[in-house]
Amino acid sequence: MKKVIEFSPGIESLFGTLDENLRLLESKLQVSVQLRPDAIELEGEGGNVARVEAIFADYQQLQREGFLFQNGDLNSMLQVVSEDPQVGLRALAQSGKQRSFGKKPVQPKTINQRRYLEAISRSDMVFGIGPAGTGKTYLAVAMGVAALLNKEVSRIILARPAVEAGERLGFLPGTLQEKVDPYVRPLYDALYDLLEAEKVERLLEKNVIEIAPIAFMRGRTLNDSFIILDEAQNTTEEQMKMVLTRMGYRSRAVITGDITQVDLPNGRPSGLMQALEVLSGIGEIAIVYFDERDVVRHRLVQRIVKAYDEHRENGGVSRQLPLLPAEELRALRSGPGGSVETANGPVGNRKM
Numbered sequence: 046m047k048k049v050i051e052f053s054p055g056i057e058s059l060f061g062t063l064d065e066n067l068r069l070l071e072s073k074l075q076v077s078v079q080l081r082p083d084a085i086e087l088e089g090e091g092g093n094v095a096r097v098e099a100i101f102a103d104y105q106q107l108q109r110e111g112f113l114f115q116n117g118d119l120n121s122m123l124q125v126v127s128e129d130p131q132v133g134l135r136a137l138a139q140s141g142k143q144r145s146f147g148k149k150p151v152q153p154k155t156i157n158q159r160r161y162l163e164a165i166s167r168s169d170m171v172f173g174i175g176p177a178g179t180g181k182t183y184l185a186v187a188m189g190v191a192a193l194l195n196k197e198v199s200r201i202i203l204a205r206p207a208v209e210a211g212e213r214l215g216f217l218p219g220t221l222q223e224k225v226d227p228y229v230r231p232l233y234d235a236l237y238d239l240l241e242a243e244k245v246e247r248l249l250e251k252n253v254i255e256i257a258p259i260a261f262m263r264g265r266t267l268n269d270s271f272i273i274l275d276e277a278q279n280t281t282e283e284q285m286k287m288v289l290t291r292m293g294y295r296s297r298a299v300i301t302g303d304i305t306q307v308d309l310p311n312g313r314p315s316g317l318m319q320a321l322e323v324l325s326g327i328g329e330i331a332i333v334y335f336d337e338r339d340v341v342r343h344r345l346v347q348r349i350v351k352a353y354d355e356h357r358e359n360g361g362v363s364r365q366l367p368l369l370p371a372e373e374l375r376a377l378r379s380g381p382g383g384s385v386e387t388a389n390g391p392v393g394n395r396k397m
Contacts, residue, residue: 046091050101051084059104059119066123070097073127100126103135112138121154121341128156147194147239151187155339158184164331165299170292172277172321173301175335176354181301182275186235188299189271193253198295199269203232203256204288206279229256232275259288268293277302277317279309285316305357 060067067078076089076097085101087094100123114122126134137159138152153159158180164171165188173181189201236245236254248254259280274280274288277300292298302317309315324330337351 048087146187154341157339161333168331170298170330172332179335179339183235185273185299190239192271198271201254202272204259205229205275266293267291269295272298274300278307278315280316282316282319285320
């Protein structure tokens with residue numbers, strides 16, 4: 046099927062830098078897009094051509110309404126729209142305005158991010174599982190801020206296990222809050238990105254927003270609260286059960302974690318992994334999984350995450366250079382060059 050769409054003023058901004066958005070639509074929807082001096086020619090299957098035509102129509106309507114896309118938002122939205130035929134560009138763009146997220150709109154940049162936001166809106170408890178950079182924590186904080194500003198809850202509780210990522214920092218000086226702050230810094234970063242600094246400070250002072258390690262949760266019942274447990278892979282089984290049972294009336298909870306980055310000492314089992322297994326049969330609990338395609342940081346991060354996943358799937362076998370015995374290393378260092386025969390073969394003409 047062929048379809049010709051005449052240019053309208055400003056439609057060129059939809060194309061993206063070096064026509065990257067058109068290339069995206071071509072790749073995702075298997076439609077050929079040809080630019081003419083005054084029109085665009087689409088060719089492909091009827092349903093896919095119709096979807097591209099609807100995207101162009103939605104974009105023109107958004108322009109008439111004065112909608113402004115933030116950097117990178119349009120390309121991200123086009124990826125969502127092209128992957129999910131139930132979503133239109135205009136509806137997706139306006140969805141961020143339906144809730145007050147503070148000083149800026151928050152838009153899902155991938156289809157799994159969209160499912161995550163919908164799950165948080167729909168379910169009282171949601172697990173967001175996936176690698177770093179997929180927006181699990183940021184979107185959870187954004188939904189918590191929206192719930193607070195819309196008076197759906199009266200406070201936000203942000204919790205994180207105080208576990209170092211493979212390091213031992215030792216004794217930290219300062220007050221209790223100063224000792225805790227390094228562990229919960231990503232939660233502060235999200236808050237200050239979504240709300241004015243003065244408002245964040247005021248809400249923290251009044252304990253409307255509370256940030257604390259999970260050790261402070263024991264014995265409490267959290268009513269009318271939006272609870273976020275971040276880095277949940279570093280909770281023990283006992284800690285996870287304790288946090289999950291803190292929910293009170295009119296409360297909601299979001300638990301985020303990356304099951305590939307467990308930093309618990311002595312190989313202790315992760316409470317998050319156990320919870321996913323134990324709670325899988327409870328229909329009211331939503332579980333959303335992210336993968337490398339949902340990473341919204343530098344494009345290299347997607348490839349890094351994928352490489353680690355493949356490495357783990359292959360049994361974690363590393364390709365390492367053989368270590369040389371100490372006497373052979375001394376022989377290499379002693380001369381300006383030459384070749385040393387080792388048990389692993391010759392090592393030639395290198396300066397150490």
